[in-house]
Amino acid sequence: MERLAASYRLDYDVRARDYVSGGEVSSALRAILKQLSLPPDLVRRCCVACYEAEMNIIIHSFGGHMSIEIFPDRLEMIAQDSGPGIEDLQKAMQEGYSTASEEAREMGFGAGMGLPNIKANTDYFDIQTGKEGTTLTMKVLFLKKEGE
Amino acid sequence: MSIKVSDLLKHNFTLIAGEGGLNKDVDDVYICDLLSWVMAKAKQKSAWITIQSHVNIVAVALMADLSCIIIAEGVEAEKETIDHANEEGLPVLNYAGSSYEAAIELYHLLTT
Ligand SMILES: Nc1ncnc2c1ncn2[C@@H]1O[C@H](COP(=O)(O)OP(=O)(O)O)[C@@H](O)[C@H]1O
Ligand SMILES: [Mg+2]
Numbered sequence: 001m002e003r004l005a006a007s008y009r010l011d012y013d014v015r016a017r018d019y020v021s022g023g024e025v026s027s028a029l030r031a032i033l034k035q036l037s038l039p040p041d042l043v044r045r046c047c048v049a050c051y052e053a054e055m056n057i058i059i060h061s062f063g064g065h066m067s068i069e070i071f072p073d074r075l076e077m078i079a080q081d082s083g084p085g086i087e088d089l090q091k092a093m094q095e096g097y098s099t100a101s102e103e104a105r106e107m108g109f110g111a112g113m114g115l116p117n118i119k120a121n122t123d124y125f126d127i128q129t130g131k132e133g134t135t136l137t138m139k140v141l142f143l144k145k146e147g148e
Numbered sequence: 149m150s151i152k153v154s155d156l157l158k159h160n161f162t163l164i165a166g167e168g169g170l171n172k173d174v175d176d177v178y179i180c181d182l183l184s185w186v187m188a189k190a191k192q193k194s195a196w197i198t199i200q201s202h203v204n205i206v207a208v209a210l211m212a213d214l215s216c217i218i219i220a221e222g223v224e225a226e227k228e229t230i231d232h233a234n235e236e237g238l239p240v241l242n243y244a245g246s247s248y249e250a251a252i253e254l255y256h257l258l259t260t
Contacts, residue, residue: 020203022207023204023206023208023210026207027236040213041192043213044211047211047212048187048188050211051187052184107183107202107204108182108200108205109183109184111185113182113184113187113188117187117188120188
């Protein structure tokens with residue numbers, strides 16, 4: 001695997017209900033990861049986690065921001081929005097639970113699989129939520145230690 | 149057998165966008181209209197059959213590393229979808245029949 005000389009940083013504002021721009025952040029991330037010739041399954045894990053976090057800001061929040069840093073050995077992403085927060089985090093983490101609008105559901109969003117998908121595709125996942133907003137911190141490791 | 153997206157064009161699939169990706173391999177098929185479900189379950193290099201036609205399906209296919217999108221039931225793709233797929237070189241194909249019929253055609257292509 002090619003080693004990264006420098007680290008990359010992406011910063012994007014994500015607007016609420018802006019479905020047409022949905023995937024802009026994840027597409028930019030994908031473009032960089034592909035250049036680094038990382039294994040395709042690793043690229044997919046990073047991109048799926050990023051896309052789900054990005055779409056959750058669009059679908060469920062008042063708007064937010066994504067900060068992404070790509071280091072030689074890992075990806076770190078922070079998805080932060082300004083509310084309204086997740087009412088019942090335990091339920092939200094369950095597969096199939098969704099409060100998505102009819103509009104979002106008609107487009108095929110709202111399967112209630114986004115947060116579970118993020119968890120499954122990342123090596124580290126933390127979620128902090130309250131009325132003032134939700135912050136997701138996600139990490140994907142590029143190089144696993146022996147035996148992992 | 150290993151097939152390419154271009155092989156579908158000899159059958160009842162019509163290319164409507166993303167010509168640049170015709171050389172992609174197709175190893176598997178996945179049918180679903182729920183986007184997160186596709187990203188969770190579809191295997192890489194799958195042909196994805198759906199009746200969704202809005203622009204977000206292009207990003208979903210790219211993120212999940214799928215080979216092409218087949219829009220079944222003759223549903224027309226939106227202009228944004230076509231433009232985005234062309235930019236990204238992600239083949240989008242139209243199929244007049246049902247998802248089931250599309251899957252049968254693909255099954256024969258993949259197994260003979
Ligand atoms: N950024 C967010 N702000 C507010 N609520 C959220 C946010 N992300 C997720 N949620 C809540 O958690 C639920 C489950 O999220 P998710 O698993 O991504 O499924 P889906 O997006 O399909 O509804 C959502 O329906 C919503 O109620
Ligand atoms: Mg979601």
